[in-house]
Amino acid sequence: MKINQLKYGVYLSYVSIFVSNITNLILTPFIVRNLGQSEYGLYMLIGALIGYIAVLDFGLGNTIIRYVAKYRAEKDIKGxxxxxATTFLIYTVISLVVLLVGILVFLNLDNIFSNSLxxxxxxIAKVMFIILIINLALTLPMNSFTGIVTAYEKFVLPRILVISxxxxRATIILILLxxxxxxxxxxLVDAILNIVMMLFTxxxxxxxxxVKIHLHTFNKTLFKEILSYSSLVFVSVVVDQIYWRIGHLVLGIVASTSVVAVFAIGMTIGQYFITFSTAISGVFLPRITKMVVNKASGEELTDLLIKTGRLQFLILGVVISNFILFGKKFILLWVGPGYESSWIIALIVMIPLTVVLTQxxxxxxxxxxxxxxxxxxxYLCISIVNVVIxxxxSNIYGAIGVAFGTTLSLVLGNIVAMNIYYHYKVGLNIPRFFKELxxxxxxxxxxxxxxxxxLFIxxxxxxxxxxxxxxxxxxxxxVxxxxxxxxxxKRLLANEFVKVKGKLSQSI
Known part of the structure; x- marks a missing residue:
């Protein structure tokens, strides 16, 4: 029986989100209490630093999805x-660059954090850094296989691997701690699991x-086209890193690992929030590519934007409203006292994200x-503003000040500038989109x-x-x-309710 990859891909995405959030709900406070606020902040700080080196992927992951989907739509197997094969040659060079950059950063860690660590x-930071940089150099080329699977619209296996x-990871870490x-x-556990999962893919x-990887001819035009496309994705990835990880580095340099820990908890909740939207949008790139190849109109693409945007808003709305009402108590129960500011930090970021993630x-x-x-x-221009702010x-308001810098960037870049561009250049009917929301x-x-x-209860x-x-x-x-x-x-929700009810009845 043929599996509906798109449908089950979305379902499994939400299963993975549910499993991830439940395990993190249990695991994060366990990690915080076993490591202590200082070492937990150090762990998050080094993770942020590695994140910046990871952008040397150069955006090839998304490039592979787009081009493989395009070649499949055109039935060009040789192409x-x-x-x-060309992307693998590029990845080989990138891995060598990652190792070189990693060595340079490793040799200067003492100077970078001399005033705060x-x-x-x-x-400890040096040991973690060397493990992660070696893992990154090994797994970057393997990321291409995940892109291939997505381009082939096979969403079930990757999400099963994510859930597994x-x-x-949660089981092993609980035991080790x-x-x-x-x-x-x-x-070390994360590094080993990354390699194993990549090998499965x-x-x-x-x-x-x-799938075959074969260099028939070295096409300079294709090589330049790949670099041109991926370089723009690369800039976006760099900006995302600045959005979500600049605070860790700034606070790690000017403050302390304890402040980094408080900020990290707030931003982690913001990252969880993002996953609720990517479960839907993450499976649509191959389909959208086919629509574009087949000359879909701006109104047809707007219809898709509205349809998915409303569904995303329904899901995001229940999450953020719950967090507005009960988030402060949740954080106190979750990680304990000393992290009260994490609720404010998370809200400062989540409110504008609610708009951004519907698009x-x-x-x-x-x-x-x-x-x-x-x-x-x-995004690059706005991210520079984000860094400066x-x-x-950070020197005046600490972690909350950094969160405000991130929010200002989100509003100016993601909401204002991009919606103007979507409407006037891409051909999407943005006024109709917001009217529908x-x-x-x-x-x-x-x-x-x-x-x-x-709240009175x-x-x-x-x-x-x-x-x-x-x-x-x-x-x-x-409501x-x-x-x-x-x-x-309403029909979609009712149908899903009937299906669930039917399955429960059969199981009884």
Whole structure:
């Protein structure tokens, strides 16, 4: 029986999100308490530093998805084989550059963090850094296989691997930390699992998909085209790193690892929030590429943007409204006292993200149309503003000041500039998009207003917090059904409810 890869890919994405969030709900406080605030901050700081070196991937991952999907749509097998071989040559060079940059950074870690880290912390940081940089050099070329699988619209296996990795990682880390191991052990586990999962994906590509990688001719035009396309994706990746990791580095240099830990918890929650939108948008790039190749109109692409954007808003709305109402108590129960500011940091970032994440399909449209150059340039300019503001505000307001710098960048770059570009250059009907979201926004505000009544009920334990969140979800769903949802969304929800009810009836 043929599996509906798109449908089950979305379902498994949400399963992976659920599994990831539940395991992190359990694992994060366990890690924080076993490592201590200082070493946890150090662990997050080195992870952020490696993240900047990881951008040397040069955007080839997205490039592979776009071009392989294009070659498949054109049924050009030879072109695909030649393209993949060319990207592997580029990846080989990139891995060597990563090692070189890693060695240079490693030799200067003492100088970079001399004012904020102790000698013992620098020693631990060096061990973690060398493990991660070697792992990065090995796995960067392997990322191409994940791109190939996505371009072939095979979404089930990658998401099963993600779910398996989450569960295996959580189990091993719980055991190791219980035995007294620290941050270095976590880094080593992550490195080993990354390599193992990549090897599984590589085997699937060669043995199941029967993909061949063969350099028929070295095409200079293709080589330049790959670099031109990927360089723009690369700029976007650099900007994303600045958005989400600049605070870790700034605070790691001007403050302390404890402040980094508080900031990291807030930003981690923001990252979890992002995953709720990528579950839908992440499977649409190959389909959008086919629509673009087949000359889909701006209104047809706008219809897709609205359809997915509304579904994303429905999901994001229940998450952020729950966090607005109960997030402060959640953080206190989750990681304990000393992290109260993490709630404010997370909210500062999540509120503008709610708008940005309803339009993630727009990024896929840009990539499919090969029009993402403007986004890259705008984001680069705004990210520079983000760095300057974050450095300035970090000295006055600490971690909260850095969060404000990130939010300002999101508003100016992602919301204002990009929507102007989407409307006037890409041909998307942005006024119609926001008009279609307006009813959902009103419903969200109403549901939060009604939800404040639940705050009068004590929630000093996990059980009471879960009950309160569950009660609010019923309010949210009722208000959205009455005020926000259109007929398609109601029908979709009703059909899923009937399916679940039917499966439960069969199992009894």
């Amino acid at each position: 695909q084989e030649n393209f993949l 102790s000698l013992e912390e620098i020693k 990795r989450i569960l295996i 219980s035995l007294g191991y620290k941050a270095i052990a976590i880094v 590589m085997a699937y590509v060669f043995l199941r998909l029967k 993630t399909i727009g990024i896929s449209i840009l990539q499919a149309k090969n029009m993402h150059g403007f986004r890259a340039k705008i 974050s450095i300035y505000l 307006f009813r959902l926004l009103i419903a969200l505000i109403v549901s939060i207003g009604l939800g404040t009544l639940i 004590p929630n000093n334990s996990w059980l009471s917090l879960i009950i309160n969140c569950g009660a609010y979800c019923m309010i949210y769903l009722s 959205m059904w009455i005020i926000g949802m259109n007929s398609y969304e």
